[in-house]
Amino acid sequence: MxxxxxxxxxxxxxxxxxxxxxxxxxxxxxxxxxxxSDFVTRAEMVREQPVPFSHAHHVGGMGLDCRYCHTSVEKSSFANIPPTKICMNCHSQIWLTSPTLEPVRASFRDNTSIRWTRVHDLPDFVYFNHSIHVAKGVGCETCHGRVDKMALTWQQNSLQMEWCLNCHRNPERYVRPREFITTMGYQPAGDQEEIGRKLVAEYHIQNPRTLTSCNTCHR
Amino acid sequence: MRTRFQLGVLVLSVAALAACRQDMHDQPKFIPLRPSTFFSDGRSARPIIEGTVARGHLDEDTAYYTGKDANGKLVAEFPFAVTKEILLRGQNRFNIYCTPCHDYTGSGNGMVVQRGFRHPPSYHIDRLRNAPAGHFFDVITNGLGAMQDYSMQLTPEDRWAVAAYIRALQYSQEASINDVPAAERAQLGQGAAK
Structure with a gap:
């Protein structure tokens, strides 16, 4: 065979x-x-919104502080999306006839919510609190990037756990003095790690062992 | 037969895991501003009923919480001792919420005014220099003219701090060299010379 x-x-x-x-x-x-990849994390992907709101114009151009609109960021887990009333603080007189702003005026007239599309959506099993980050010297820019240059809003970082841990393991590389919390384009006055170590001590930021404990974020 | 059974188990467990992941990511609970189909307005959080008093917020001190005395007259003086901490807090809040229109000196040439908003009066006119302290608290609380109220953005403590800082701004624009202690006059202008 x-x-x-x-x-x-x-x-x-x-x-x-x-x-x-x-x-x-x-x-x-x-x-x-x-x-x-950005495809999976949806980083750097502009979400469509009912009104093409420009942070570049409001923050970069007009110089508004983040907290003018995101009022609860220092007190609450949630940096609120401003109610329509805050838009109308200025837009009751400015850009009154703009068709782009009609959804804002309609929302104010009818007492209905504008349905903004959420840009930063953490998984529900993550406990995240804005106020503690702001209180401990994590600037808005550190996580959200140069919002003052975003004509339409996107998520700057992956928001994946390994990204969170970068800072939870080495907070001294990222923290800044509280008075520069909302500053965009912040430059440390000297060596970041040296300033960072001082701030970690001054603000009583907990040690990396506690900061990276599972139940710090998953509780 | 056996391999087919194993394959079936594998496929099912992968499917189960995938579904599990999504459930955990988007749990059936309401986080702030998550919409709801249950209520007709689409909001998951209910608006506070008018007249609701939160625990510990009876706010019986009318002068402190409204800027007016029992007869509805604006209080002339601050109903607390103004300290440096309060002024610094006031400056911080003023720079966030007031400068867009009133600008950093209080003359009313802020960025939003430059873009067409109605010009607010400068703080440095006699009417406002002589205004009672409660006036500023009242305007922040209830708004005035084109200005919306800022009661949501500023707590009563913060409103008083801002009012105190406005007073400081007013004094700053009227200051003369005689207000500077003699020992420190030499320092004036040195910052600019550097």
């Missing part, structure tokens, strides 16, 4: 094992990169 396979089939069989291993490694690499 003659052989069914030619003897080169041995090499093909062996090579296919190597190829399979390479393919698995490649698939692993793609999944690893993919799970961190």
């Amino acid at each position: 003659s052989q069914i396979f030619h003897h080169t089939a041995n090499y093909i069989a062996k090579m296919s094992l190597v190829l399979l291993a390479a393919l698995l490694l490649f698939a692993g690499w793609v999944m690893d990169r993919g799970s961190r």
